[in-house]
Amino acid sequence: MKNKILYIAAFTCAITAGCKKQLDQTPISTSTTATFFASNSDFIQATNAVYADLRTYPDRMLNLSETRSDNSYAVADGPRDWEPINNFARSISANAYVIEAWNTNFNGIYRANTLLDKLVTNASAITDPTLKTRLTAEARFLRAFMYFDLVRWFGKVPIINKVVSVNESLTIPRSPVSDVYNFIIDDLKFAADNLPDVYSAAADKGRATKFAAKGILALVYMTRSGPTYNIEGPGLGTNDWQTALGLLNEIIASGKYSFLSSFANIFSYTNEGNAEVVFDINYSTGSNPVVGGTFPWLLVPDLYFTSIGKPVQGGLLIRPVSNNLVSSYAAGDVRKDFTIFTQGFTATGGGSEVRPFFKKYLDITKVPTNRLDWPINYIVMRYTDVLMLKAECILKGASGTQAEVDAIVNQVRTRAGLTTPVSGTTLPQLMEERRREFAAEGLRWHDLVRSGLVTTVMPAWIAVDDIQKSIQPFQNNYVIYPIPQSELNAAPGLYTQNAGY
Template identity: 65%
Template sequence: MKKIIFSTIISCSLLFAACEKELDQAPISDASSARFYEKQSDFLQAVNATYASLRAYPDRQLNLSETRSDNLYAVSDGGVRDWEGINSFHRTIASNPYVTEAWSENFNGIFKANTVLDQIEKNGTVIGDQNLRTRLQAESRFLRAFFYFDLLRWFGEVPIIEHAVLADEANTIARSPVADVYSFIISDLQFAQENLPEEYTGGDKGRATRYAAKGLLALVHMTRSGLDYGIKGPGLGLNEWGNALTLLNEIIGSGKYGFLSTAGTSSSAYANIFSYTNEGNSEVVFDVQYINGSNPVLGATFPWVLVPDTWFQSLGKTTQGGLTIRPVSNDLLKSYEANDIRRNFSIQTGYTFNGSTETRSFFKKYVDITKLPTNNRLDWPINFIVQRYTDILMMKAECILHGAPGTQAEVDAIVNQVRQRAGLAPIANVTLPQLMEERRKEFAAEGSRWHDLVRSGLVETKIPAWIATEDVQKQMQAFVKNYIIYPVPQSQLDVRQGLYSQNLGY
């Protein structure tokens, strides 16, 4: 899939040139559409270009979820960094570039998906194969739901835009209630799970499958079931744990995926999940695909997002762009049990550069120093796993602990399978807080921690307690529940004055 998707970006970049940053849903002109959507390959290229809008998704999870959480103590160590306001719960982050990016790039992806869907409806007969036409619709609706779910978890209420519209019309579309956005997402994912194939072969491997749609839909049900906190955020306080469990069991029962429990030739089983030479392994339910060495550059940047440049320099390598250190929190470091192999794989503690010793720790989970790009730091050759089989299993345990059908023995078995791979002894009678701590270490630096805290209801107790003990520099603001979601970007409020109101607390 990498070559298929990314080899078409150059031609598709002109096709989608009308899609500006922010929510400017200006459509492709009729003339341009007529010239482009003339044959089957045109539609394939357009869907591939929609996948390409996932490129910045991993960086976003590291900047907005991982950095926001108790996994990092990312206060400034000289100069003001964009991540500092994210980590320290500043009220004045409506113009923060990470916040702006989350809004604009997700809506760019939605624009692309809408354009494809509109053109299939208008001129899809040229595709010829009805099964392919339906599959392309399902892929586009999966991606649209993916982008909308990402938006909803960051911002709560957002505008629902079902078609590519003129900029003037976009300027009149208000934010919709969270429940309505969820209904839109669920409708798309239900269509996707019913019409996507179970798997692909050849160059199509990596596209969204039926089980990727089921996994995302399960997470949607779980997120809706979280506390609502009274903030118009992602939780609605529903009891849809059973709905999620049904979908998770279908993924587990499919036999398409597996828990990676045998080591590769030179790495532990855990490390082998993220190996550059083991992409698409049995753990991968859905990942963001990259290709390196292309022009324009279409590799990954996420491996170095949380890594300080001086560490690369200490190894005789070029700087990448992580700038200064975003230290792993002492709280997370202390939470690892002795002999937990995940700690040393995911975290680098200490290094020396130019005679200065850095004693703080940082995440290095995705860095294989032997694979560092020689010419461009934006061109790392590794995919980002969005959802893996271990996550499916642990989500199942979470649903059972919330009352979905199942037993404590099933929960314990899942957790102990994960612990055994990490080199740890089994435990019994696992509780929800214990499960979340196991998830914290298993998925460290994968961008799930903030979402897990919010969904589980632990954010209101864990984060204030963490700030009280971790914030030795006294740089962080007091946490309030309004900070569970981010502010609407200031650029959106300025361009469409009066259309949107700012989220409370900002």
């Protein structure tokens, strides 16, 4: 596997020391910063360390979005952290997945703030002013990316735009969602204006580009434009659809990306960084310490690996795909068999399974000995997503025609092997097409929330698919997650728990 930008260990060790908790923004020691930030390469390594906190982003999308949605019926055969996520349990403020989402993002924000501080105070150590501007833009892109992740999961969060002490962190309240968005948008606009279109050096593949920033910024505007649900969540009803459309059109007009003719080739282990990829998280394998991907096996039961004679991965039970999703694919849709394993299997030594599970990122010829070292990148945003987001903006009132929407949907369906064209595509129909296209990519929950369909789709799905009657009735409060209890305990009275938990 080629050398990637993520997980440069030297700076990661130095910069992590001051971040035991998400708000423990203690600066690394004077001696450490004085000796480390002394050259161009030091600042590059520091930037790589910020990227490193994206490592678990794919896992988070599968655990908190895919599992929460109607794509999965994740009622466990034994106690597992994902079951209360699936079931809309109220008592999940101590859930490991919820805590990880908060802590990892704030750890990355801490690293980004440290880097941004040193880019100013140690500016003379960088001999290339163009590099300084680019690294500043990368840090601000990553900080915005992490804040966007936080606001979608938790709603209001504290805005920390500099390195602060532990005592200072215990006085910073959660900011209104509108303020968090303004902060995110300011960072992403700077990134879009100052990042390069592409990177020529192989060592820089996977870094954020101008168009990655524009794509995430478009999604920010769209998410902010979603309904409020009368909670302090990610939707503010701001009607930014036209602004988002302009950014998406810039990506399309750039000519940097294209629509692959083969659905499977988008995810091929030998076709990483293909023309579909607008932004992805890069992994390096064979390193010590291990820094490969962990997401390909996350939704796959270990019995399946033993049934094909491969090493056990995570010790996981099955997290089944919902019957509703499986049956939504039309006959001949190639995406179904590529995305979902439906044949059933019997494991060597006993044990069998007939329920379907996701296998989109699974290549059984690439199963590593170490389950933490999968050699595949995770695509955060791809060109098909850009096209379908454009269709969504048009349906939400941005400039464009029904014919444009239908053309995008038919392009996607044709690649999937469906030859009968559709017309008059509605928003619910577009979201169902997105559901089939992006299943197992972690987008479904956010799609439902942003579109306003979550309040109708989830109750209807629960009524039919919840055969064990284990899922709590849906309520608007469940659009976001609770603040981790550990954060409430760290500074009693500073935060108020999200309603419904």
